Amino acid sequence: MNIFNRVQKIPGGLMVVPLFLGAILNTFAPGLIQIGGFTEALGSKGFPTLCAAYLFCVGTRMSLKAAPVMLKRGFAILFAKVGIATLIALAVAKFFDGDLWGLTTLAILAAMNDTNGGMFIALTSSMGDQNDSGSYVVQSIETGPFLTMLVLSGAGLAAIPYLAMVSVIVPIFLGALLGNLDSNIRKFCEKGEILVPFFAFALGNNINLKSVIDAGWSGIILGIATCVITGLVCMLADRLTGGTGLAGAAASTTAGNAAATPKAIAMADPAYAAIAPMATLQVAASVIVTAILTPILTTLVYKRNLRKKAVLAEAANVTTLPVYDASDPAPEGRSESL
Numbered sequence: 252m253n254i255f256n257r258v259q260k261i262p263g264g265l266m267v268v269p270l271f272l273g274a275i276l277n278t279f280a281p282g283l284i285q286i287g288g289f290t291e292a293l294g295s296k297g298f299p300t301l302c303a304a305y306l307f308c309v310g311t312r313m314s315l316k317a318a319p320v321m322l323k324r325g326f327a328i329l330f331a332k333v334g335i336a337t338l339i340a341l342a343v344a345k346f347f348d349g350d351l352w353g354l355t356t357l358a359i360l361a362a363m364n365d366t367n368g369g370m371f372i373a374l375t376s377s378m379g380d381q382n383d384s385g386s387y388v389v390q391s392i393e394t395g396p397f398l399t400m401l402v403l404s405g406a407g408l409a410a411i412p413y414l415a416m417v418s419v420i421v422p423i424f425l426g427a428l429l430g431n432l433d434s435n436i437r438k439f440c441e442k443g444e445i446l447v448p449f450f451a452f453a454l455g456n457n458i459n460l461k462s463v464i465d466a467g468w469s470g471i472i473l474g475i476a477t478c479v480i481t482g483l484v485c486m487l488a489d490r491l492t493g494g495t496g497l498a499g500a501a502a503s504t505t506a507g508n509a510a511a512t513p514k515a516i517a518m519a520d521p522a523y524a525a526i527a528p529m530a531t532l533q534v535a536a537s538v539i540v541t542a543i544l545t546p547i548l549t550t551l552v553y554k555r556n557l558r559k560k561a562v563l564a565e566a567a568n569v570t571t572l573p574v575y576d577a578s579d580p581a582p583e584g585r586s587e588s589l
Contacts (some may be wrong), residue, residue: 267535269448271511273455281544284456293449294456299518301450302511303422303587308440309394310426311314320382324492325389328502331488332481335392336363336510337402339480344408357523358530362537363477363513367395367545368505374501374546378553383498394508395423396515446531470536476505477537478544486552495556500549505537 257269273294276283292300300339311459343351351359368387375383392398397420403409430437482503482541489499510531 265447265451265507267451267507267510267538269451270455270531270583271454273558275455277456286442294453297449297453297513299448302515305446305450305508306395306422307426308442308446309391310423310428311430311437311440312391312424322330322389322483323567324382324494324498327387327488328485328499329390329392330385331484331499332366332390332502333364333398333402334513335481335484336360339363341401341406342513344406348410350369352472353529354473355526355530356401356408356532357399357513357516358469358473359527360399361396361509361530362505362534363481363508364398364402365389365395365509365512366502367506367538367542368394370504370542370545371498371501374549376581377500378549379495379497379501383494386498390502391422394506395420395460396512398518399516401514403516405518409516409523411516411519412437431538451507458524463553464544470533471540473533474505474537476539477505477543478541478548484547494554497549497552498557500552501545502543503548504541507538510538511533 258265284290337360340356340363343349343354343359344356349356354361371390372384400409400411404411426440430440442544483502483504486496487499487500490496513523513530513534514525517523521578523530548572
């Protein structure tokens with residue numbers, strides 16, 4: 252039936268499809284899997300454990316042996332993306348009381364500061380160079396709710412206990428430590444993506460689809476804003492650090508796992524519990540929209556770079572033409588460069 256391949260053809264499919272399946276189940280048959288034991292653990296109660304295991308696997312990919320060029324450009328794109336996401340989110344919190352066109356500070360921050368690593372690597376590997384794709388080693392720090400927690404807590408917008416933030420980053424740190432100590436552990440955890448559908452389904456079990464219509468347009472707007480705004484800022488950061496802008500364009504996505512961030516924030520600060528379901532749907536919509544727009548933006552940058560290279564190559568290959576002196580009827584070997 253090729254179910255897996257069909258799901259993968261959907262933008263962010265491994266995250267989005269199980270999420271909506273879980274939401275459908277929770278909306279129309281909420282008690283179906285609430286039978287205890289392992290079955291119930293696949294639902295909302297299993298979300299924290301499954302998410303923690305995924306973050307551990309992500310951590311193993313962080314190599315300390317990355318080339319300096321990769322690190323420089325990776326940090327530049329990371330700071331640019333998280334920085335602009337933070338500025339916009341805080342502006343909405345200050346000037347619009349935390350809600351702009353139905354988009355909350357939580358949804359904006361969760362969608363804008365987390366890059367879709369799989370798509371980034373796919374785009375930069377096919378259209379960029381090793382330094383482009385390698386810069387994701389640093390950007391993978393964005394994965395998970397830690398940075399969102401840090402910003403909200405630091406700005407006084409959330410009362411998140413210190414240990415709650417530490418508990419989020421510990422699995423990533425342990426994964427990074429063990430992955431760098433033993434390459435076999437890193438290889439073993441490369442299949443960590445298998446956990447995504449499971450924690451996505453568990454996440455969906457916290458959502459009621461009766462509110463999905465309200466999230467529709469606002470989620471699309473969030474996706475467009477994420478691609479355009481973070482894309483332009485990341486492209487600038489990429490170019491300022493010696494890149495072509497292609498890696499910056501490829502970073503203009505919303506990661507599928509970002510849809511889990513609102514729930515994680517709500518678990519740490521119950522004040523966000525009321526808006527977390529709507530924010531989750533909006534972020535999920537942004538995942539799909541950016542998965543469509545970002546490849547278009549990256550391709551445009553790629554074609555622009557090719558045209559630029561062609562112009563430079565043509566200028567470099569301009570041949571020299573002979574310049575004849577009237578006093579020399581046969582000026583062989585004399586020429587002037589154009």
